Amino acid sequence: MSIVTLAEAKQQLRIADTDTSCDDEVQAYCDGITAVVEDYMHEVVEPRTVVEDVDGHRHFGRRFRLWSVPLISLTSVKSVYTEYEWDVSLMRPDPQTGLVRVLSGPPVRGLVEVTYQAGYEDVPVNYKRGALVVLQHNWETRRGVGALRSSVVGPEEIHNPHWMYSIPRKALEWLGSPRVVVG
Structure with a gap:
């Protein structure tokens, strides 16, 4: 691209x-x-899919930061060690900072794999x-x-x-x- x-x-x-x-x-x-x-x-700059590992132990599991910004959308948040997958519709990502807040549902704990779209449309x-x-x-x-x-x-x-x-x-x-x- x-x-x-x-x-x-x-x-x-x-x-x-x-x-x-x-x-x-x-x-x-x-x-x-x-x-x-x-x-x-x-x-x-060019939109693409990014896969990033995030340590969910920080900030008590209610927020985490993604480093490839601007963030367009979250695709999935999955535990690396178990089969658990969080509902991304219950999360609010900040496009410019990459900070993702868990609005409701279980906190993000442990090492997770986050898949998302980043770049400028x-x-x-x-x-x-x-x-x-x-x-x-x-x-x-x-x-x-x-x-x-x-x-x-x-x-x-x-x-x-x-x-x-x-x-x-x-x-x-x-x-x-x-x-x-x-x-």
Whole structure:
């Protein structure tokens, strides 16, 4: 899965739709950039199923935290050691924090396996634009197009060469501040 489509990537890179000579390479860049953006933002962007083990002994079994956010929906909460499965309709997940509260029914105890959907149902436009800037920057540095002051890396990048490698400053401005992760 990728944040940007092959067609969007080719348009950003100014590759004609009819030119399919590098489609596999461009698609590989698109697929890789999704992970780069997700790592930087500390959140899941492309929707997917996540399976996570949670220790239900904390907080007396009435709440637990899931780490892949934003959280779209809970699918199941099952005990790892027994056959027991909790009713997820009796739980209230917070999409942004991943905190799940057990509203009624038995508390979640022991080690449990939680299956859920995480990501954005609609990828934010600024994430998509930021991903396209990352794509263009990495494409040009890999293929030798342009110099330090090319269309992606401008004079504002020179003061901090750390950001010039995979995620240029222009992309960081599109993406915004990453989500704060608190343990």
